[in-house]
Amino acid sequence: MNERLLDSKTKTKIAKQLEGIVGVEHITTQETDIVLNAHDAWPLSEAKIRAGEMLPLADIVVFPGSTEEVSEVLKIANQNKVPVTPVGGGAGTCGGTLPIYGGIQLDLKRMDKVLDIDHKSMLVRVEAGMVGIDLEEEVNRHGYTLGHTPTSMRASNVGGFLATRSGGSMSSLYGKIEDLTLGLEVVLADGLIVRTKAVPRHSVGPDLRELFIGSEGTLGVITEATLRLFPIPEERRFRSMAFVDVHSGLEAIRRIFRAGIVPSVVRFYDPEDTAMAMSQHFDIKEGDSMLLLAFDGAAEKVDYEERISVEICRENGGKDFGDGPSKRWWAHRYDMYYPTKFTTAGFSIGDTIDIVATYDKLENVYRAMKTAMEAHEAFVMSHFSHMYQNGGSIYMIFFTSQPDAETAWATYKKIWDDGVAACLREGGTMSHQHGVGLTRSTYTEDELGSGFQVLKRIKDVLDPNGIMNPGKLGLGVQE
Ligand SMILES: Cc1cc2nc3c(=O)[nH]c(=O)nc-3n(C[C@H](O)[C@H](O)[C@H](O)COP(=O)(O)OP(=O)(O)OC[C@H]3O[C@@H](n4cnc5c(N)ncnc54)[C@H](O)[C@@H]3O)c2cc1C
16 A cells, blocks of 8 residues: 555544535545545556556545535645645546545536526536536437537546547537637636636637646636537438548548538548458458548538538549448447456556647658557557548557566557657647646656746646646646
């Protein structure tokens, strides 16, 4: 068992104070609860647990029921200089919720209500702890969709989406969570409650909302958000095209956007990923790369978008597979994860590096990362899964199998180090949707350059005692 931050006298004193705020039934110091909360979906932490290693533990887990309670909890933590790690759904893939310096885990799952639906402005105001799928189903009942469909819909919540700048499978059309958020409520380390107004655009200085979106709990706790809604589309139509190589498929995608067409789904699988995900269901030539498309909206709009997209694909050598592969992916898009089939045996370990780049760099980033990662006995397969007018993301998936734990963890780190270094060298950005957490913490300065100093200064001002999720985003690493 590892060392905790708090001695038992201090822990008892703080736990008593927190009980007074949230009620005795909403706080725990029980070993089982603490251990169960000690990990998220970071593959390395899961692999370490399977190998029998113990992860860092919090001293106390607290479940506030309101923004005011969050504020009071933070005041106590701040006065006592106790680290606070916010917990959303706990499905983050980067170790963001691991309480590496002990202290308090602040779990928002009780704050799970829709507060208001504004039909006229098409907005929903929701508490941060509401799970994605519950919110989507609630707004569906009113004829809307959030347009935000990450694969972790059933496990992650609104606060987690916002804290990590998450992206759903239809982000090409609807946008990522930062595009879908009009207003935020955030509690700072000293308990100050900050509300940004929900307006479509403004011209009143820098946008404070953006400061907290993606801050991964290091600058404050998100307690509420006002999100955009879209009418459920009249139609969602699917189409699939195979290409002889990655280059021609990427060129077709780029030209589709250039023609002013914005599909809801654009997923382009490289030959390895096509073979893994689709070849057993469809007669695809070995070495081909499959593009999945979907179009949302009124039938006439969808007719036009589909027709032009298919023309462009054909001009770039695309072979038509109809709607089969795309429809199949849509129907089975959560199967891999619920229940998870990612669990690897022994000292095998896999992970994903989701990066983003503009079209002029995208293919070079892909090739450089693949070469760098494969140099460490990794099997690498990829898809380009969130595409936009100016570029898009690559989801690089890797697996490696090693004889013992020590070699496995070291190889895993080398794949990450060299993969991210190749991405940055070729002009990419190291994450599109998963965030930084612990996985990418050591690369944040390389990614941001002198911008990292700005981030550090903001952190120092908003959280002078360094209590907010220390060690994440490369910030607040305690000696
Ligand atoms: C099977 C699976 C599929 C996934 N698919 C996708 C996908 O399609 N798209 C995608 O973007 N991601 C995906 N992810 C990654 C992950 O689920 C997302 O990044 C998600 O946004 C994290 O939300 P969460 O509620 O699980 O956050 P958590 O893991 O609980 O927290 C993530 C980080 O945010 C902080 N945080 C959480 N809540 C708050 C809050 N209220 N205020 C301040 N900080 C907070 C935490 O401290 C932590 O640093 C997937 C993960 C899994 C396991």
